[in-house]
Amino acid sequence: MFYREAGDFKTSYEDDSQTFPIKFDRLRYYAVLAVAFGIIPFIINDYWANAVFVPLMIYTIAAIGLNILTGYCGQVSLGTGGFMAVGAYASYKLMTSFPDVSILIHILLAGAVTAVVGVLFGLPSLRIKGFYLAVATLAAQFFLVWLFNKVPWFYNYSASGQITAPERTVLSIPVTGANTDAWAKYMVVLLFVTGCAWLARNLTRGSLGRSWMAIRDMDIAAEIIGVNPLKAKLSAFAISSFFIGVSGALFFSVYLGAAEVGEAFGIQKSFLILFMVIIGGLGSIFGSFAGAAFMVLMPVLMKNIFVGALGWPTDLAAHLEFMVIGGLIIVFLILEPHGLAQLWRIAKEKLRLWPFPH
Amino acid sequence: MNVMSPDSYVTADGRTIGGTLMEMKNITLRFGGVVAIKDISFDIREGEIRAIIGPNGAGKSSMLNVISGFYVPSDGDVWFDGAIRPKMRPYQVARQGIARTFQNIALFEGMSVLDNIMTGRLTKMKSNMLSQAIWWGKAQKEETEHREKVENIIDFLEIQTIRKTPVGNLPYGLKKRVELARALAAEPRLLLLDEPMAGMNVEEKEDMSRFILDVNDEFGTTIALIEHDMGVVMDLSDRVVVMDYGRKIGDGTPDEVRNDQKVIDAYLGVSHD
Numbered sequence A: 001m002f003y004r005e006a007g008d009f010k011t012s013y014e015d016d017s018q019t020f021p022i023k024f025d026r027l028r029y030y031a032v033l034a035v036a037f038g039i040i041p042f043i044i045n046d047y048w049a050n051a052v053f054v055p056l057m058i059y060t061i062a063a064i065g066l067n068i069l070t071g072y073c074g075q076v077s078l079g080t081g082g083f084m085a086v087g088a089y090a091s092y093k094l095m096t097s098f099p100d101v102s103i104l105i106h107i108l109l110a111g112a113v114t115a116v117v118g119v120l121f122g123l124p125s126l127r128i129k130g131f132y133l134a135v136a137t138l139a140a141q142f143f144l145v146w147l148f149n150k151v152p153w154f155y156n157y158s159a160s161g162q163i164t165a166p167e168r169t170v171l172s173i174p175v176t177g178a179n180t181d182a183w184a185k186y187m188v189v190l191l192f193v194t195g196c197a198w199l200a201r202n203l204t205r206g207s208l209g210r211s212w213m214a215i216r217d218m219d220i221a222a223e224i225i226g227v228n229p230l231k232a233k234l235s236a237f238a239i240s241s242f243f244i245g246v247s248g249a250l251f252f253s254v255y256l257g258a259a260e261v262g263e264a265f266g267i268q269k270s271f272l273i274l275f276m277v278i279i280g281g282l283g284s285i286f287g288s289f290a291g292a293a294f295m296v297l298m299p300v301l302m303k304n305i306f307v308g309a310l311g312w313p314t315d316l317a318a319h320l321e322f323m324v325i326g327g328l329i330i331v332f333l334i335l336e337p338h339g340l341a342q343l344w345r346i347a348k349e350k351l352r353l354w355p356f357p358h
Numbered sequence B: 001m002n003v004m005s006p007d008s009y010v011t012a013d014g015r016t017i018g019g020t021l022m023e024m025k026n027i028t029l030r031f032g033g034v035v036a037i038k039d040i041s042f043d044i045r046e047g048e049i050r051a052i053i054g055p056n057g058a059g060k061s062s063m064l065n066v067i068s069g070f071y072v073p074s075d076g077d078v079w080f081d082g083a084i085r086p087k088m089r090p091y092q093v094a095r096q097g098i099a100r101t102f103q104n105i106a107l108f109e110g111m112s113v114l115d116n117i118m119t120g121r122l123t124k125m126k127s128n129m130l131s132q133a134i135w136w137g138k139a140q141k142e143e144t145e146h147r148e149k150v151e152n153i154i155d156f157l158e159i160q161t162i163r164k165t166p167v168g169n170l171p172y173g174l175k176k177r178v179e180l181a182r183a184l185a186a187e188p189r190l191l192l193l194d195e196p197m198a199g200m201n202v203e204e205k206e207d208m209s210r211f212i213l214d215v216n217d218e219f220g221t222t223i224a225l226i227e228h229d230m231g232v233v234m235d236l237s238d239r240v241v242v243m244d245y246g247r248k249i250g251d252g253t254p255d256e257v258r259n260d261q262k263v264i265d266a267y268l269g270v271s272h273d
């Protein structure tokens, strides 16, 4: 089968604007879904869930969130860790206050709470942009971490200052707490990442998405042709924060099980997610997956090579890992500023013309 | 379409010019000490092509910025469609039916030609966030309807082949055309064009002139345009406002303006007293 759109004529505008206009892409997408839902859950073990799949998918949700704000709407944010913390603490308070309500609903509500907080911290974006906005969101990051440390109500006055996820079930199968099976964690997170990616794709393809991109590309012209900047920016903050909040809630409740705010949601998280978005590709949903996969898989891979295969001491390997990843990020920024998503697009473009490159 | 009002008339080439659509009354615009516009009044009538000319720095673009709501005049009133325009943001002005192009192209460089033009229809798109999030019902229906309208404009301006091209990759002349398409997508009542032919070769200028005339003729769109090329101005416009150093020094048909001594002086660079 050839990778072509030739002979695959679109007869309606709906067809022409679908997510995967080329049939092969569409089939591959269904294949990925089939494997993710139909095969992996049956063979996954604790190692693969905890080291790879669960963090990868949770970070993807956060990366999608930041990508909407930064990649699509052009508003730089260094507050991602803080917003993830809002999602985590909101889900914790909800889980412990309303134990009878489904955890799935709590996670969505945690996203909604984060959306409101995101809008509040997004208000300065109406006045300032670029570097100054980055500093304002950095302030949000530090303020939020400080707040969750300082006010004992948020961690239910626990002696350790930590929050710990109680056991909660979906269809009587535990999905949080110590008795959770690897496949159950995986399935919950998979459901959320699939849903979030689908929502994000829809929100970025219509009029709202275009108003974000217009603000990103040229905010003055955008306003003159009819984009309400207040609505565009605040909706980007709200939706971005919703995804980041969902990600934070999952990170705490399903992945970590217990968390201390500074450690789990500090400034390093903000940078980690930002790197994912940059490496994956600004303004691309697929790039959010690619960036998260890169940042999650590289350390795992390197640890396996350095410690597992070569038998080097762990501390040396850890230092090397930092250097190699740092180097790769720099190489990426210089060689392909549009990220992995762009490399992918170029590869597909080549394939589309193959075997006649001109 | 043109409202027949008592003082409407039909031009030599058979177009109907209606009553006043927009009126600028004693507009003054200051930037600190600089007076960019000084007590200027003029009107734009429904269905006409109104040119604004003048030497560099005369205040033409500033005037367009006042009309599109980007600058708020220091003094004077803007009347649109028979009512005084209250203080409003540029995007609200756009929703009243005023669209524009820019002297320095202001396209959305990260988007395709199609998305740029679709963005021009934002003022008409009404589906809510929820419907867009699930891409069902209104959002999807609306997208298709608007895509049809946009495709008409793409055909009209003969840019079918570059539909899916990112605008960043286009040559200058085509960018200008896409910018016109984006403005037309809003189906404006008043279209403002700031030097639509600047930097174009003769052939591109002819194409653009034809498009401007066709827009005015086929859609009945009222047009206000700034242009330096006198030949083009004389060919296209019904009436001309002449500005110099922020003041209005002439106003009338191309012929009247061309023979006005003050205008001739301004263009020949007679020193100011």
Ligand SMILES: Nc1ncnc2c1ncn2[C@@H]1O[C@H](COP(=O)(O)OP(=O)(O)OP(=O)(O)O)[C@@H](O)[C@H]1O
Binding pocket: B031, B034, B035, B036, B054, B055, B056, B057, B058, B059, B060, B061, B062, B063, B103
């Ligand atoms: N935002 C601003 N701040 C300060 N001064 C301004 C601003 N915009 C315009 N001016 C000044 O107002 C005057 C008129 O500028 P404007 O751009 O309207 O001229 P123009 O007639 O469009 O000229 P050109 O033919 O070169 O485009 C100039 O002296 C310019 O420096």
Ligand SMILES: [Mg+2]
Binding pocket: B060, B061, B062, B103
């Ligand atoms: Mg100008």
